[in-house]
Amino acid sequence: MAKVVILGAGIAGHTAAAHLRRQLSKEHEVLVVSPNRNYQWVPSNIWIGIGRMEPKDVIFPLEPLYKKKGIGYKQAKVSSFHPEGSDTEHKPFVRVEYVFGEQKGIQEDITYDYLINATGPKLAFDLTENLLPGTNKTYSVCTYDHAAHAWSGLKDLIGKLKNTNTTARILIGTGHPKATCQGAAFEYILNVEQELRRNKVREQVELTWISNEYKLGDFGMDGMLMRVSGKPMKSDELVEMVFADRGIKWILGAGVTKVEEGKAFYENLDGEFKTEEFDFAMLIPAFSGHGFKAYDKANKDITEKLFKGFMIVDADYSSKPYEDWTVQDWPETYQNPTYQNIFAPGIAFAPPHSISKPRKSKNGTDIFPSPPRTGMPSGITAKLVADNIIDSITTGSESRKHKGSLGNMGAACIASSGYGLLQGSGISITTFPIAPDYKKYPESGGRDLNKTIGALGLAGHWVKLSLHYAFIYKAKMKPFWWLIPE
Amino acid sequence: MAKKISRFEKFVMKNPFIQFYMFLYLNVKILSVVAHGHGGTR
Numbered sequence: 420m421a422k423v424v425i426l427g428a429g430i431a432g433h434t435a436a437a438h439l440r441r442q443l444s445k446e447h448e449v450l451v452v453s454p455n456r457n458y459q460w461v462p463s464n465i466w467i468g469i470g471r472m473e474p475k476d477v478i479f480p481l482e483p484l485y486k487k488k489g490i491g492y493k494q495a496k497v498s499s500f501h502p503e504g505s506d507t508e509h510k511p512f513v514r515v516e517y518v519f520g521e522q523k524g525i526q527e528d529i530t531y532d533y534l535i536n537a538t539g540p541k542l543a544f545d546l547t548e549n550l551l552p553g554t555n556k557t558y559s560v561c562t563y564d565h566a567a568h569a570w571s572g573l574k575d576l577i578g579k580l581k582n583t584n585t586t587a588r589i590l591i592g593t594g595h596p597k598a599t600c601q602g603a604a605f606e607y608i609l610n611v612e613q614e615l616r617r618n619k620v621r622e623q624v625e626l627t628w629i630s631n632e633y634k635l636g637d638f639g640m641d642g643m644l645m646r647v648s649g650k651p652m653k654s655d656e657l658v659e660m661v662f663a664d665r666g667i668k669w670i671l672g673a674g675v676t677k678v679e680e681g682k683a684f685y686e687n688l689d690g691e692f693k694t695e696e697f698d699f700a701m702l703i704p705a706f707s708g709h710g711f712k713a714y715d716k717a718n719k720d721i722t723e724k725l726f727k728g729f730m731i732v733d734a735d736y737s738s739k740p741y742e743d744w745t746v747q748d749w750p751e752t753y754q755n756p757t758y759q760n761i762f763a764p765g766i767a768f769a770p771p772h773s774i775s776k777p778r779k780s781k782n783g784t785d786i787f788p789s790p791p792r793t794g795m796p797s798g799i800t801a802k803l804v805a806d807n808i809i810d811s812i813t814t815g816s817e818s819r820k821h822k823g824s825l826g827n828m829g830a831a832c833i834a835s836s837g838y839g840l841l842q843g844s845g846i847s848i849t850t851f852p853i854a855p856d857y858k859k860y861p862e863s864g865g866r867d868l869n870k871t872i873g874a875l876g877l878a879g880h881w882v883k884l885s886l887h888y889a890f891i892y893k894a895k896m897k898p899f900w901w902l903i904p905e
Numbered sequence: 906m907a908k909k910i911s912r913f914e915k916f917v918m919k920n921p922f923i924q925f926y927m928f929l930y931l932n933v934k935i936l937s938v939v940a941h942g943h944g945g946t947r
Binding site: 656659660661662663664746747749751795799803822823824826827828829830831833841844847849850851856870872874875876877878879881882885904905 | 907908909910914917918919920921924925927928930931932934935936937938939940941943944945946947
């Protein structure tokens with residue numbers, strides 16, 4: 420009998436738990452430890468942020484589902500890792516602290532045979548001075564409650580604009596020099612623009628995109644060359660075309676370092692320190708590791724063996740210049756090299772480096788996007804980790820045959836650019852591979868042009884809406900859920 | 906200078922009948938790119 424413990428119940432953790440439970444017999448234990456009560460389908464948060472969906476549309480409680488499916492669940496947060504056990508416990512364990520109910524505050528040591536760390540990122544608002552959702556007129560759409568709060572702020576502003584003849588400034592983008600998740604901010608600015616038009620106040624608003632990207636459409640993926648209507652087009656040209664069509668201004672190479680009431684302070688790549696004023700802002704924070712500690716059997720600190728901010732896996736972390744980066748640097752099995760029964764899929768693994776070219780301002784400040792690992796790659800990497808663990812348990816020998824490097828993995832990014840069954844629109848992008856392979860595809864920006872395409876239009880909205888319903892169906896583990904690919 | 910989206914392109918982007926076929930195409934394309942598989946690089 421084996422015990423698999425999964426830390427986190429987001430896209431990666433929940434996907435891993437679902438596949439493990441479906442394929443392992445009941446004699447094996449699958450246990451999820453998460454401080455969150457609900458599963459949330461994060462990609463739809465932007466629609467909560469414009470009031471077109473409610474939090475209840477994107478979440479459901481985890482405990483009843485896990486009880487029904489035979490998955491153990493503890494509403495707790497991990498506080499330390501003990502991969503060698505301790506002087507009193509011979510098995511490896513994690514120390515967790517309950518965060519809800521009668522057991523709140525109580526600590527427990529949970530042993531495991533296999534551990535999946537799917538704790539995702541810490542939303543590091545604290546790395547940008549005064550950046551806190553709901554204060555200083557700044558908001559976030561990173562969680563469903565942040566997004567609901569953002570809609571409340573936006574609704575108030577729209578109401579004010581409707582009742583008066585005043586003007587307003589809206590600023591949307593990244594809130595840290597090394598923030599990632601530009602895609603979510605990109606979706607949000609386009610959805611906000613459509614809602615302003617729908618409410619007939621668009622003419623009163625100056626809408627500005629602010630980002631740490633060197634060029635529009637970088638998305639933390641070094642941009643991409645894609646086929647649009649059969650012709651090659653760069654992602655910066657595509658986004659510039661959309662922004663120009665929507666009357667959206669942009670500020671690039673901007674590292675936001677501080678926020679005050681209605682003001683964002685940023686440094687640009689020219690080394691200038693500037694300020695942008697706003698009446699409403701949605702700024703994506705930096706993502707960081709959770710600051711977990713790890714200890715060996717003698718209680719000696721071994722955090723550096725497990726963590727490098729995020730969790731260390733089978734990547735090549737040697738320091739080398741951008742020109743020497745290859746797809747071989749990226750992990751394939753998401754296994755910790757020191758403790759081989761520990762895995763970190765999704766956002767929890769430490770990337771070997773960024774995907775976008777690193778750039779510094781004239782003052783030496785790093786200003787470039789961190790690599791995105793959200794959504795589809797999180798699900799895919801979680802499933803392959805689960806598959807390797809299932810094979811290892813069922814065959815009795817350690818299996819690592821399931822592999823999935825970002826350098827050999829495709830992804831679809833369906834960016835909503837407006838909500839509505841007939842009035843909606845979306846920008847659909849498929850890309851292969853996620854991390855560009857400049858050696859294999861030297862003529863097309865490191866990507867396969869037959870698999871890297873872009874399309875604009877109403878169909879994109881329908882695809883995103885279909886994915887919303889399909890993935891919530893899948894997450895609820897309804898009949899044949901496993902036929903829906905990650 | 907940004908490329909402009911022409912009136913014809915806007916018509917295509919908003920036309921539900923044309924977009925229905927685009928919807929089918931996109932689903933097939935996404936499945937072929939994502940579900941086609943993934944692997945290592947070393």
